[in-house]
Amino acid sequence: MNAAARQDVIDLFLGKNGWRDVVPVPLVDDASARKYYRLDDGRRTALLMDFPIDAISVDPHGIHENPERPASVAPVMTTTDLFMQAGWRVPAIYASDVSQGLVLIEDFGDLTFTRALDQNGASKPALYLRAVDQLINLHRYCDTKTARARMQAEADLVVYGPDNFRRMLKSFKDDYLPLIIADPVRRNQAMIDFDVMLDGVLPSCWKTGTVIIHRDYHVDNLMLVENDEGGEDCGIIDFQDAAIAPRPYDLVSLLRDVRHDIGSELEASLKDRYCAAFENLDHSDFETSYMACNMVRNFRILGRFGWLAIKAGKRRYFDFIPRCWELILRDADRNLPELAAWIANYIPVEARMAPSLSGARQSSEQGAS
Template sequence: MSRATPDQERRNFERQDFLVSCGWQNAQVSPLVDDASARKYFRLERRHDTALLMDFPPYEIHVDPHGIYDDPERQASVAPVLHTTALFERAGWRVPEIHASDEKRGLVLIEDFGDITFTRALQAGGIMDGTGQDGLYLRAVEQLITLHRFCDEGGMANCGLVQYGPDNFRKMLASFKNDYLPLIIGDEGKRIAAITAFDRLLDEVLPMCWQAGEVIIHRDYHVDNLMLVENGDGGDDCGIIDFQDAAIATRPYDLVSLLRDVRHDIGPDLEARMKQFYLAAFPDIDRSGFEMSYVATSMVRNFRILGRFGWLAVKAGKTRYFDYIPRCWELILRGAADHLPALEEWVQTHIPDPARKAPDLAKTTTDLTREAHS
């Protein structure tokens, strides 16, 4: 077993010192699966009580999720967690209660929601009442309705969140051009032509994302971040986690994240029913504008995801996400012919069907090396 480094020993001391201040120093501590960022989580158990310790050291670096900075690497902070928790509590969401925090040292003690995510409930086949696929997705959409009513009633005023505009989305899509397109368009001339046309496409499409207005968004709203939490009345609530990157953005953003998740294919029929359920709660929304915004926002999310897959493959050697690439392209094109023909035209012109599969990374690397030395 390798010995802890001096930095690890210092961090271990800081965690223990924090737990002493909270009265949890004698708890059994079990590490949980690390977050995709520098955040780490530990489950604490003492007698019949449990809690979670979030460890997000301020000397760590995380990537700006909002497309604000040209250099996306930023200093880590738990401040967004503290701020958004209070905000979503006011909005009526069931989010983990914060028991204690040390913002300076990047430590937060939070309520433990347990382990039953909507994903696990779906995998269990809906054996519990109300946890079948339709029931769970209805619960998830109901939470968005609650949040968006809060927004429509003035909840966004002075909420302290980043407010997205087309430029934010454009910066988020830089990785699609820089990290993904080289994997599928080996010819430099064709790639430059595709990128030039892509930038023109964004000029036209990005403003359409706001056709249905804007709301507070969770930004990563999907079944892995929704949980069944006992409510003390014999039932369970829809618990919501991982919302620290919340922002103000296009109204369909979270609905798209939920219903067009590349990892969980619910099919177009259930997607359509859930959209209609949502829209029935907001009869004043223009349906045509909403559909245009929905498809445009889906384009942004899935192009951004493809860029992330490319970055992970080339920079981190992680190619397991390539299995999701065909579905990303299917979701990008779903509804485009009716609502965003310019998007469909760009894809059909520059990304033929064979290029919408998992790329051959070895061949691409060879082609790019040859191109760099030509």
């Protein structure tokens, strides 16, 4: 659909839902095809989510061999209800048209945790403590059998297994490794050995069981939102890709975020706080599971960076690549020696920097010859 036709669809949707003649103001886009706009008529505000059904969407859960899927806003509807049941403060849905990929939602404002840290001088330990406590509350709720059964049945959540993670990491092999290993023979061997390494490491992700995960839980998706008592709640956004997955996954997303370094001391204290909240949790198993989930998440991110650069021409994420490798390797020698050995063998230090796309094109040509 061309831009003019899409705008007509949006205008019709807004007119039907009380926002006629209000001009949507675009917000900064992210790494997805989803777009957000703020609506303001002088008395109230709302956000418009625009996710056209003909947009290219990447399967977030590793269900399909081909990760590119038709876009849909339907998961937004079910996961909103899910997290409201769990007691999280998430944006209310005012109106929707799933067939057109449009949703009108509550506006939480602009004060993300990131902005509060960067511009408002907020306490980093205090904000991260809030975020960890939200996970504790969610996981305590999920640990009750009745709640888990209801949430899974009503939201039709994907339940992750090792095959999901393998498919998620396919992009690391297909879209990222060609950027840094030009020789097709060596790259093929690296892929074979990578799969062998995953055989040993992936089962460790499930050492401490499963919970409902947000899946993209970090300070850019957490907000300070005023409540009716004059205080501030922890508002949570961008949760439409929720799933049932290994317990540490969201904690890893928060504490080992490629964009925000909190330091090893704060990371350790927050992990301890989480573990202390669950008296039957084995701390050694949790640490191993945490490290394995860290590997999965950051390899997946590297694959996404490669895909965005090659398919969408977005190279700005390359600046984060060295930190991705630092996070993958942090404590790997002690906890995941198979992982550390694979990296030492195939990814030398100089290959952990931002790659050049010219190298990717050359390796692609060699592989096709």
